[in-house]
Amino acid sequence: MTGPLELAALNAACAAAIDANRLEAWPDFFHDRCLYKVTTADNFEKGHQAGLIYADSRAMLHDRVAALRQANIYERQRYRHVLGLPLVTADTDGLVSAETSFVVVRTMRDGQMMVFAAGVYRDEVRRDETGAWRYAERIVVCDSQRIDTLLAIPL
């Protein structure tokens, strides 16, 4: 049985990279072949496959960050993730499934704050060759289908 604290540590490190604007470090929490998708509870329950962000490789996550740094234009903003404890739902042959609640507060350049997103990470994690836990799959299931203005920084 994988200790939930190990997964919590992985989640905390990943969220800290995003919140501290160390976005270049964010893809390293994923395996080379992976799935990262941002969707909503409605879409998830109905089996709709499309996501707001959909990446099936770590390289695509690097590209997402590069686009945010070099190409896309959005007002200065930052996130603050607040994470729940991971609920391990399966642990088979080294592949661990877990669900972790999150709340993301977004603070804009002018100080305006809002609850930008709340939901659950539906993760599948396994160790890499160095023994470090990484995400093989992270489905970000937002409770609300409503996105305020735009989704630039990943959740």
Place this chain on the structure above:
Amino acid sequence: MDQPVRDLPVGAWPPGLTRVPYWVYRDPGIARAEQARLFEGPCWHFLCLEIDVPNPGDYRTTMMGAMPVVVARAEDGAVVAFENRCAHRGALICLDDGGSVKDFQCIYHAWRYDLHGNLKSVAFRHGVGGKGGMPDDFRPEAHGPRKLHVTVQSGLVFGTLVPDGPSFEDTIGSEILARLQRVLHKKLEIIGRFTQQLPCNWKLYMENVRDTYHASLLHTFFTTFRITRLSHGGGVMVSDNGVAHASTTLAPPQGPDTTYAGMRADNEGFRLQDPSFMRSVAEFNDDISLQILSIFPGFVLQQINNTLAVRQIVPRGIDSMDLHWTYLGFADDTPDLRAMRLKQANLAGPAGYVSMEDGAVGGFVQRGIAAAEAETSVVEMGGTSADTTDTRATEASVRGFWKAWRARMGL
């Protein structure tokens, strides 16, 4: 002569289509008039997809501006629509996004409607124990929510409260209709729904959709990563009445690249590590790689390579709006084509590489014009007309929007 842009009397409209006064985005009186003259007026409004209501008894709720609407499939298979408002006290008849019912019953006092929105029964109409109840002369058939005139075209359901105007097809014209049918040519499947709340007046978003000038300037993703848009051809088509537009980008003459579409083979500058999401196929048997089509006031159909979506604009007050995205595929998509749609979807939507800025830029205008009641914008790129042109360096289609708007608003 260069037309002045400032010190206009508020409420006055400069001659021609090349100046748009900023009060149109800020005046609550305009918003009220738009609800009456556009959203409840002689316009065709996108309501939902036909596949949202596949079987008799299926319904979906939607909006026509501020007006809540129910779309239902009746027993005879017809798609019908009516105002989502009980004839009794005005409560919503349907509370959810959709579902399947035998009939509709208002939860407040259990007034019951058939699938067409006809009032069928009133609870305690004859009172209880001989006391109370409705007057004897109460006629249920004289009460009911307002009904819409509905048309279904290419799997899209459109409605209007004004039944005696031109048909949907005549309104958008045969050329734009062909562009619509080009994309929506077989059974659709919904692959995702998202709502984007934009901090701007709804017109600023629709102008952005019709603005073929801004694309490569605001959205720098393709140029930054040196994804050469080999496709040079294209243009913008505007219906004579300004109601509909379709802008197109043509693929290179040899046809779309089926491996890494448009990737330039050089090593300078930034490169994508995994450009596989640009892989696409020409699925419409033509050379149009990108087509954006709009129908006044609030409908957009998007084809960006294999990324298909409809977008519905719903105003929420003078300086806010909802943009409802429905991502689409076809029911007979091969797994490979579906996979391409899912990956290409990174281009569009609230997090899209070439669209996320559109979520914010309307808000930048809304904030920028906060004190510009007597000033106007300049919409003069490509001349003064709202005609079809074979270039995208034009604002002809934006002028077409204002042509349609002013004709209906009487301004």
